[in-house]
Amino acid sequence: MKCNRLYPSLASRLGSVWYRHFRTYTKDIVSNGFPPFMEPLIFLAGMGLGMARYVPNFVGMSYLQFLATGLVMTSAMFTASFECTFGTFIRLEFDKIYDGMLAAPLSVANVVVGEAIWAGTKGAFFSFAVLVIISAFGIVNFFTALLTPIVGFLTGLLFAAIALLMTSFVKNINHFNFYFTGLLSPMFMFCGTIFPITNLPKSLQIVAELLPLTHPVRLGRVVVMASGWKYSLLLDLFYMVCVTSIVLFLAVRRLEHRMVK
């Protein structure tokens, strides 16, 4: 990137925002690193020991494999969603972190996009953590699944963008409950994580195709299994890139009005 004499380059500005979040997150690496590894462990132990043995093989893999490969991307979704709803809201309204940042040579767009990139990074890290656990259990092959964090990153970015747009509307922190219970929980159930969406009635399948989680789960499952490649996955990728760009653009616009009066 070209060196700008008037103020730091765009890459440097986005990087500095990322660095702020990185330092704050890694300061408590033990307590912050605990959930991404433990959550999938608990879930798989329960499902693997209990549930999975009653479910016969389907769609070319064991039920445990199906669940495990779905979990990789929902984990990225949840971490990015928490980061950019409660996390962003607290920084915005209670800690006034952005007021401090905006006094430095950063624009609102730099701060918001830098934050989304950080949430994407957390998505990559969380999906990687799930991969480590499920490959340690021999459910998938670690070495053929090494592209997983990239899809985790894009998934984190997608849900960061949506969460930031939500945050731009929210005046009371408890209103995030509507988002988590009203959108994220149903998506976790009905977007192909727990069972294939082809089991849904036709009309609901269309709804599922419109929801954002369906696409990273479908793409992620193929990438983690390193099999089942098909061209239609490009459509999932296209959906993710388009929705991320449009929603992030709107989030920046709305947060600009919130941060700069």
Next chain:
Amino acid sequence: MPKNAIEVDHLFKTYADGTTAVDDVSFRIPEGTCFGFLGPNGAGKTTLMKMLFGMVRRDCRKETHVSVFGFDPARNELAIKHLSGVVPQDDNLDAEMNVSANLLIYSKFYGLPSKETRLRIAELLDFMELKEKSESKVNDLSGGMKRRLVIARALLNKPRLLILDEPTTGLDPQVRQVIWDKARSLKKEGVTILLTTHYMEEAYQIADSIIIMDKGKRVIEGSPRELLSKGIESWVLEVLDPETMGASGETFSEGCLSPGVRREDGNSRSQFFSDHPETLRELASRLPSGATHVRPTNLEDLFLRATGRQLNEMQ
């Protein structure tokens, strides 16, 4: 003639809810001087400052012209912020990080290289007398230390303009003296300082020039000393309990006073202003001793006179 760091002509700001925070304010700030904005809460001081670095959007008007080191904040806020350091009214430090990490993280926003930064941080902690606290958590710092840390943070990039928004509100007298002392030494190094405050004392200590604002408008402008000599009589007699004037209260009414004496009542006290202390002492001698007090006027009297005695709804 010295170059102006800041030039502002006909600046207006009306918020979305319809309140006019800044109403046609113009001023020039020569480089290397300290310029103070005084006014009660809600006078528009903070809004005005925030418009200079793009944290508040100004009203779009043809006659408005704003230049900070030749840059217009509406178009080039980043260039302005790169040349400035801002000490906001509230300490918005990263409470989760320790003192030196706060400075290190903030230095990245300016794109400062790590090696240079470590030296700069050590230098600033020394300058702001926080050396022993470099590994302390922000939450363990006293109010005065937090304030000094915010000032150190604003100096990381060696700014040419330092914006201080009520830098010493709520701090004890010793810390205030330290902060004023630092401000003066920065000014000597050629840093332009923009200050908002409602302490007259503070403006008198560090500002070369002040504007008193009220309800978004400029009320008066000048150097603190000049304003005192021109804006208000030199002496005041204060009667803290007007009841003591008792039956003779009549003789103290405006019409009966000697020429050049002005009476003002408010906040359950009466004040008599005059350029001649003898006149006031003579007046005082007619009242019970101990009930009166004759002293030179200060900026506070001027401020109260300029902005009116009634509290406005924002205070």
